Amino acid sequence: MWSPLIRPIKNRYLAYFARRVIHATCPESYFINYMKKQQNPFKEATYALTFDFDFEKDIDAFPLLLDMLQKHEIKAGFAVIGKFVEKYPDIHKRAVDEGHEIINHTYTHPDNPHWAPKRYFNKLTYVEQKAEIEKAHEVFHKILGIECIGFRTPHYGNLHTESVYPILAELGYKYSSSSAASAYNGYGAPYTHSHGIIEIPTGCSIHFPLAIFDSWNMLRKNKPFLGDDELFVNEFAETMQVIAEHNLFLTHYFDPYDIIENNKLDKICHILNTSNTQTTLYRDLFHQHSS
Numbered sequence: 540m541w542s543p544l545i546r547p548i549k550n551r552y553l554a555y556f557a558r559r560v561i562h563a564t565c566p567e568s569y570f571i572n573y574m575k576k577q578q579n580p581f582k583e584a585t586y587a588l589t590f591d592f593d594f595e596k597d598i599d600a601f602p603l604l605l606d607m608l609q610k611h612e613i614k615a616g617f618a619v620i621g622k623f624v625e626k627y628p629d630i631h632k633r634a635v636d637e638g639h640e641i642i643n644h645t646y647t648h649p650d651n652p653h654w655a656p657k658r659y660f661n662k663l664t665y666v667e668q669k670a671e672i673e674k675a676h677e678v679f680h681k682i683l684g685i686e687c688i689g690f691r692t693p694h695y696g697n698l699h700t701e702s703v704y705p706i707l708a709e710l711g712y713k714y715s716s717s718s719a720a721s722a723y724n725g726y727g728a729p730y731t732h733s734h735g736i737i738e739i740p741t742g743c744s745i746h747f748p749l750a751i752f753d754s755w756n757m758l759r760k761n762k763p764f765l766g767d768d769e770l771f772v773n774e775f776a777e778t779m780q781v782i783a784e785h786n787l788f789l790t791h792y793f794d795p796y797d798i799i800e801n802n803k804l805d806k807i808c809h810i811l812n813t814s815n816t817q818t819t820l821y822r823d824l825f826h827q828h829s830s
């Protein structure tokens with residue numbers, strides 16, 4: 540009854556107001572009712588952990604992040620950019636060797652301050668967007684020896700464009716993970732979008748069902764939803780309880796430099812391993828279908 544409420548509201552201010560009201564009054568029931576409408580392709584409670592490597596400080600966090608995932612025996616998806624793979628091949632090779640999944644996050648990550656300032660992905664032409672994705676694909680193939688099948692738009696929904704789907708189809712890709720669950724079909728689960736491409740929307744959390752659960756919204760921005768690392772970890776734990784209880788699918792992305800601070804990643808991995816939920820990679824979605 541709740542779920543169709545927000546998405547059709549095209550007026551930004553009305554949508555903002557509706558979100559505030561729901562977050563302030565009935566977030567848990569909204570979250571549960573919304574998520575229960577999804578068709579979980581894995582049938583059982585499943586979580587996909589992903590990270591976006593956008594800045595040098597994310598690369599600095601890479602070794603510790605890999606150590607932590609190794610300690611907890613969790614495989615994750617890494618949205619990485621071609622320029623960084625060229626600059627730091629060894630740490631990316633380690634990620635591949637340890638069984639993690641590489642997600643194409645473009646060659647330069649427009650508007651990355653190092654290489655592509657004042658260049659915005661949604662302002663690029665079709666040909667330029669395709670070149671950004673294709674060039675990263677070639678770098679991953681040459682340096683890491685992999686054939687990437689998934690993509691994430693730099694800056695997600697804000698700069699995400701529909702032109703991505705035909706490009707991905709042309710390149711033989713299988714999925715994109717570039718939208719917010721609350722603003723997309725599928726109720727937080729993978730869903731066929733267009734041109735045969737599956738969109739895997741990034742998920743939310745139990746008390747903020749109409750926001751993306753990431754460190755930007757929860758901790759970093761001006762007036763963050765939580766603003767405290769302990770609350771952040773607790774929010775994750777409570778959310779995972781619901782996922783386990785109702786056999787749901789959920790995926791989040793985190794910023795590497797941020798999530799390793801104050802042992803947040805260590806705690807999140809521990810919660811994942813004790814929550815009656817299996818973890819998965821996006822690519823497993825396609826393996827299990829073909830098997």
Ligand SMILES: [Zn+2]
Nearest residue numbers: 591593693694
């Ligand atoms: Zn990014």
